[in-house]
Amino acid sequence: MPPTPDPTVDPTLRGHLRLAVARAWAAAIASGALPALDPAEAPDVRVERPANPDHGDAATNLAMRLAKPYRRPPLEIARILADGLAAEAAATPGTTPVGTVDVAPPGFINVRYADRALADAVGWILDDPMVWGRVPSASPRNVNVEFVSANPTGPLTLGNARGAFVGDLLCRVLEAGGQRVVREYYFNDSGTQVWKLGASVIATRRGEPIPDDGYHGDYVAELAEALPADLWAEADAPGADASGIVGRWASERVRAGIEASLEHLGVRFDRWTTERSLHDEGWVERAVERLRVAGQVYEAEGATWFRSTSFGDDKDRVIIRSNGEPTYFASDIGYVTEKFSRGFDELIYIWGQDHHGTVARVRNAAEAMGYDKAAVRMLLVAWVRFVRDGQEVAMSKRAGTFITLDELLAEIGVDAARWFFASRGPSSAIDFDIELAKKQSNENPVYYVQYAHARIASILRRAADVGLVPVGALAPTDLEGAPEAALVREIVRLPEVVEDAAAAEEAQGVTAYATELASTFHAFYRDAKVVDPADPTRSTARLALVAATKTTLANALGLLGISAPEQM
RNA sequence: GUCCCCGUAGCUCAGCGGACAGAGCAACCGCCUUCUAAGCGGUAGGUCGAAGGUUCGAACCCUUCCGGGGACGCCA
Numbered sequence: 001m002p003p004t005p006d007p008t009v010d011p012t013l014r015g016h017l018r019l020a021v022a023r024a025w026a027a028a029i030a031s032g033a034l035p036a037l038d039p040a041e042a043p044d045v046r047v048e049r050p051a052n053p054d055h056g057d058a059a060t061n062l063a064m065r066l067a068k069p070y071r072r073p074p075l076e077i078a079r080i081l082a083d084g085l086a087a088e089a090a091a092t093p094g095t096t097p098v099g100t101v102d103v104a105p106p107g108f109i110n111v112r113y114a115d116r117a118l119a120d121a122v123g124w125i126l127d128d129p130m131v132w133g134r135v136p137s138a139s140p141r142n143v144n145v146e147f148v149s150a151n152p153t154g155p156l157t158l159g160n161a162r163g164a165f166v167g168d169l170l171c172r173v174l175e176a177g178g179q180r181v182v183r184e185y186y187f188n189d190s191g192t193q194v195w196k197l198g199a200s201v202i203a204t205r206r207g208e209p210i211p212d213d214g215y216h217g218d219y220v221a222e223l224a225e226a227l228p229a230d231l232w233a234e235a236d237a238p239g240a241d242a243s244g245i246v247g248r249w250a251s252e253r254v255r256a257g258i259e260a261s262l263e264h265l266g267v268r269f270d271r272w273t274t275e276r277s278l279h280d281e282g283w284v285e286r287a288v289e290r291l292r293v294a295g296q297v298y299e300a301e302g303a304t305w306f307r308s309t310s311f312g313d314d315k316d317r318v319i320i321r322s323n324g325e326p327t328y329f330a331s332d333i334g335y336v337t338e339k340f341s342r343g344f345d346e347l348i349y350i351w352g353q354d355h356h357g358t359v360a361r362v363r364n365a366a367e368a369m370g371y372d373k374a375a376v377r378m379l380l381v382a383w384v385r386f387v388r389d390g391q392e393v394a395m396s397k398r399a400g401t402f403i404t405l406d407e408l409l410a411e412i413g414v415d416a417a418r419w420f421f422a423s424r425g426p427s428s429a430i431d432f433d434i435e436l437a438k439k440q441s442n443e444n445p446v447y448y449v450q451y452a453h454a455r456i457a458s459i460l461r462r463a464a465d466v467g468l469v470p471v472g473a474l475a476p477t478d479l480e481g482a483p484e485a486a487l488v489r490e491i492v493r494l495p496e497v498v499e500d501a502a503a504a505e506e507a508q509g510v511t512a513y514a515t516e517l518a519s520t521f522h523a524f525y526r527d528a529k530v531v532d533p534a535d536p537t538r539s540t541a542r543l544a545l546v547a548a549t550k551t552t553l554a555n556a557l558g559l560l561g562i563s564a565p566e567q568m
Numbered sequence: 569g570u571c572c573c574c575g576u577a578g579c580u581c582a583g584c585g586g587a588c589a590g591a592g593c594a595a596c597c598g599c600c601u602u603c604u605a606a607g608c609g610g611u612a613g614g615u616c617g618a619a620g621g622u623u624c625g626a627a628c629c630c631u632u633c634c635g636g637g638g639a640c641g642c643c644a
Contacts, residue, residue: 048586050586050587051583051586051587051588051589051590052587052588055587059586059587061585061586064586064624064625067624068624074624104587105587106586106587106624106625107624108586108587110587151644188644191644192643192644193644275644301642302642303642304642305642314570314571314640317642318641318642319642320642321642322642323642325642327641327642327643327644328643328644352638353572353573353637353638353639354638354639355639356571356572356573356638356639356640357571357572357638357639357640358639359572360571380572380573380638382573382574382637382638383573383637383638385637423580423581423582423591423592424580424581424582425581425582427572427573427574428573428574428581428582429573429574429575429636429637429638430580430581431580443592443593443606444592445591445592445593447606448592448606448607450606451604451606451607452607454604454606455603455604455606455607457604458603458604459603459604460603461603462603463603508581508582508583509582509583511582512582512583512590512591515591515592516591519591522607522608523608523609525603525604525607525608526607526608526609529602529603530603531603532603567604568604568606
């Protein structure tokens with residue numbers, strides 16, 4: 001007898017159905033209805049949601065995939081498997097989500113979930129709302145996600161900001177999918193650019209023109225203004241590295257500002273790592289040594305090279321320049337060893353599209369150092385083009401022409417901004433018109449979803465006023481009405497959506513789902529009166545369903561870092 | 569020249585091997601003595617850049633081409 005489905009093992013009905021299908025298949029083999037199959041030829045069992053609800057709640061294409069190895073018509077195989085599913089559902093109804101089963105050409109097996117299974121799922125939500133939408137992983141990994149990593153030479157721009165949205169979303173989705181995640185920010189606080197920032201601040205302070213290759217934004221003037229007297233005295237002394245001293249001070253101040261901006265967005269990093277520390281702590285040296293031991297390093301033309309060509313690169317790469325200065329690539333490989341030394345199973349980098357050229361070489365170096373290349377992955381984020389009135393606006397931190405993250409958040413708010421980026425794929429190029437975004441922020445679908453949540457909160461308040469309380473558990477018969485049937489099928493999907501999002505490492509599915517759930521709820525609201533003192537039995541059952549919907553909406557929004565207001 | 573990403577409804581974008589291609593906005597028509605109209609219902613709108621191929625089945629996979637963006641440093 002199959003075990004009763006356990007939501008702490010797998011909260012998805014889809015997963016339970018997959019097991020049921022596998023059992024039906026095994027049973028068919030055991031009974032001789034179907035022959036055993038060489039495991040190499042055996043397809044995996046897949047369950048998906050039909051686009052057309054008339055086809056049921058879930059479908060499997062297993063019969064079609066078995067047609068070839070079995071050399072039998074898919075419909076025939078489907079019939080056998082469907083009979084098995086139906087037989088189990090009749091014999092032990094509590095162990096399978098299957099309600100009714102149909103077979104449809106060319107060989108789909110369509111399943112409609114049992115009300116009992118749906119009611120149980122609502123029970124899980126009511127019992128433990130906090131974990132609803134979190135999916136345990138069969139193999140939890142320690143994942144390091146490095147993102148943003150903008151050097152602290154100016155405020156975060158919208159260009160950098162996309163990485164912040166994408167990276168944080170990825171982390172949230174991975175966490176919901178059962179992975180352990182560390183958010184990491186990498187930056188350089190002692191390089192040429194920081195020196196130039198210092199020079200720009202000094203020039204402003206002295207009332208001199210800023211060098212052409214310096215930084216020109218308004219924030220430079222603010223820094224010059226805020227420069228502490230004692231630091232300025234130190235820097236202004238004869239023989240002092242004025243730009244270095246002021247630059248380090250300015251960059252730390254800028255970095256703190258970036259941290260505050262990210263905090264405002266709801267992104268908090270677990271760790272900030274400087275490029276300098278990788279050198280100071282010997283990680284770069286050790287990485288180079290590792291490569292040397294592996295025989296992948298050589299000296300030529302006064303420089304030290306990584307034999308990148310042995311890994312398919314079109315040319316070897318310099319690690320230490322002929323002037324003795326390590327390249328940026330040197331820091332990259334040092335960082336890889338440093339990260340792995342902290343016990344991560346996987347390193348994910350969120351990089352701008354423009355870094356794609358460096359992807360292969362860092363991964364190659366990781367492989368050369370003896371790490372699993374597959375555990376080092378870069379997710380490239382497409383550029384955001386900024387347009388105003390249809391014309392592209394060039395953004396330059398040095399020229400001081402940019403829109404900052406703070407400005408965006410001030411204009412359209414965190415929720416609308418998060419939704420905007422969450423609903424778009426990281427690799428899709430975005431044309432962003434700030435004026436349009438401002439105008440459209442009122443029509444942002446996020447409010448549609450939040451409104452559904454607020455509406456439910458209002459219903460629950462109203463119910464409490466008249467003394468109606470949601471029931472603690474639903475009976476299958478509570479779901480027989482058409483509005484209930486539609487709504488429950490939608491709310492029960494959250495863990496599946498999360499599972500898919502975690503697998504795809506993208507959050508768009510969650511925004512699409514939240515919209516659909518909100519839409520289904522709004523229809524429910526139209527068709528089903530919830531608070532009705534004249535019919536307390538039906539009322540309290542509907543209240544439970546609606547409360548479960550509220551939890552589901554809140555958790556979906558929470559996964560996106562978006563608030564779920566009690567009223568609007 | 570090599571490599572990467574993108575090309576789906578008027579606009580912004582989902583869908584990325586399944587059963588009639590979706591949403592939001594924009595357009596048009598209707599719905600508030602009723603739990604929040606930031607809502608609901610309906611109409612209209614697409615040869616999924618093009619052509620071949622693989623598959624029982626392709627917007628989705630492969631090839632080529634066209635169009636847009638980006639990368640190819642002893643830059644960071």
